[in-house]
Amino acid sequence: MPLLKPVLVDLLEELPSNSTGLGASEMRMLELIARGYSLTNALFHLYQLRQTRIFSEWEYGYLLDGLAHGPRPAVAGLDEELRTLDRKNLRDRGPAYLRSRLSLTEFGKAVLAHKEDFSRHNPIDRWWGGTHLTNDNLWRWNPVLIAPSRKQSKRGAP
Numbered sequence: 001m002p003l004l005k006p007v008l009v010d011l012l013e014e015l016p017s018n019s020t021g022l023g024a025s026e027m028r029m030l031e032l033i034a035r036g037y038s039l040t041n042a043l044f045h046l047y048q049l050r051q052t053r054i055f056s057e058w059e060y061g062y063l064l065d066g067l068a069h070g071p072r073p074a075v076a077g078l079d080e081e082l083r084t085l086d087r088k089n090l091r092d093r094g095p096a097y098l099r100s101r102l103s104l105t106e107f108g109k110a111v112l113a114h115k116e117d118f119s120r121h122n123p124i125d126r127w128w129g130g131t132h133l134t135n136d137n138l139w140r141w142n143p144v145l146i147a148p149s150r151k152q153s154k155r156g157a158p
Contacts, residue, residue, distance in 0.1 A: 014055075025050070028050060029060070030111065067108070079097065
């Protein structure tokens with residue numbers, strides 16, 4: 001039971017931040033790319049570097065897809081083939097990730113500096129602990145749980 005609290009906090013920190021609209025793993029990825037880690041191998045497989053432990057390497061890849069392939073990307077250089085490959089096609093996704101050379105866009109730098117909210121410019125559509133997170137149902141963590149506003153606008157539309 002002594003490990004329950006840190007694990008629950010780690011899980012809650014994967015909810016979008018109130019200031020950036022991104023979870024801890026996504027923000028850590030932006031931090032690492034800003035520090036010059038442009039290859040996915042280091043981002044996905046070096047646990048000590050990632051410092052987050054909720055997602056597997058493949059799930060980390062899906063988070064990167066969201067950062068790079070939205071209407072207003074935070075990350076540039078992710079192999080374009082990943083847009084069309086099925087998520088279950090791990091045989092082809094692996095080499096596409098390895099071909100990628102990542103960098104932050106100006107928008108990504110603004111998100112990293114807490115000057116922009118990623119979710120205001122890009123669609124959010126993922127599951128977190130049995131809850132479907134969308135732009136209209138976006139639970140946040142700051143470090144307290146923040147329920148979605150009843151009057152949230154339809155953010156993320158191009």
